[in-house]
Amino acid sequence: MRRKLRSPLPQRHGLDAVRLRTPAEGSWTTMRDHLVERLPRVDPARIDSMLREQRIVDLRGPIAPDAPFVPESFLWFHRDLPTEVPVPFEIRTVHHDEDLVVIDKPHFLATIPRGQHIVETALVRLRRELGLPTLSPAHRLDRVTAGLLMFVVRPERRGAYQTLFRDRLVRKTYEAIAPYDPQLTFPRTVRSRIMKERGIICAREEPGPVNAETLIELLEHREGTDGQRLGRYRLTPHTGRTHQLRLHMSGLGLPILGDDFYPVLTEKPLDDFSRPLQLLSSTLDFTDPVNGEERSFRTRLTLQSFTSYGEWAGPGSAASA
Helix, strand or coil: CCCCCCCCCEEEECCEEEECCCCCCCCCCEEEHHHHHHHHCCCCCHHHHHHHHCCCCECCECCCHHHHHHHEEEEEEEECCCCCCCCCCCCEEEEEEEEEEEEHHHCEEEEEEEEEEEEEHHHHHHHHHHCCCCEEECCCCCCCCEEEEEEECCCCHHHHHHHHHCCCEEEEEEECCCEEECCCCCCCCEEEEEECCCCCCEHHHHHHHCEEEEEEEEEEEECCCCEEEEEEEEECCCCCCCCHHHHHHCCCCCCCCCCCCCCCCCCCCCCCCCCCCCCCEEEEEEEECCCEEEEEEEECECCCCCCCCCCCCCCCCCCCC
């Protein structure tokens, strides 16, 4: 197996450099011409500036602005970072050993760099704070979901732990706060077909073969000071479809508090941390694929109290237990 080339550029802000491989054939005269066509979203003037500043390199070093096109070669560079809204909540470490880091992720913090969220992500923050440049996620949580999230320390262990989640060998439970309906009986298992189209922000339920299953249990219920009846629920997903828990709760007429997607999509500014989704990844249990030990992790966070719909347990984040 061919060994992956090591980047000649160090990480910047906890982010790896982008690697590009040039094609075997092409009509480009210079590397600059190829990059302008290869990166249509980048202003050609910016590419010229990066070349002058020696920010684009190959295995031998910076490439010159007039460097000739070389087929089947590798280039590295760091992307310009977008302007991001800082997420004003801390990451809390639940467990850290030579193989794993398990954290309580706050609401509003994305797991990995994507789109408008690059530096303000759990992965990039942890790489910097813990000094672990090869740290990688074993799985993901939605940006608006809080709670347990697991990372792998050593690259050689990454596949073993990621496979656990891919093959659904990790037993996961969540907690949620949602309306209480005395007409509904619990526990109940919800089964449906969930579809998510690329480029469409929301998933949907539709007729057809079932591909999503969730066990929903009512842990307690009470009436808030505003008269709204609220329940605290334990959700156990037996499948892993996009937004499965949120869709299944909404489908019962019990949308999770703070959900801006279901049942109605509501636009929310990225700097609005006032009403977090009341969904918490609460437990992770599995047999360790490396040493065979039973692993069990519990969140140290709690969701809002049952006082009223408008009173949250913290400034935009799950409160400490």
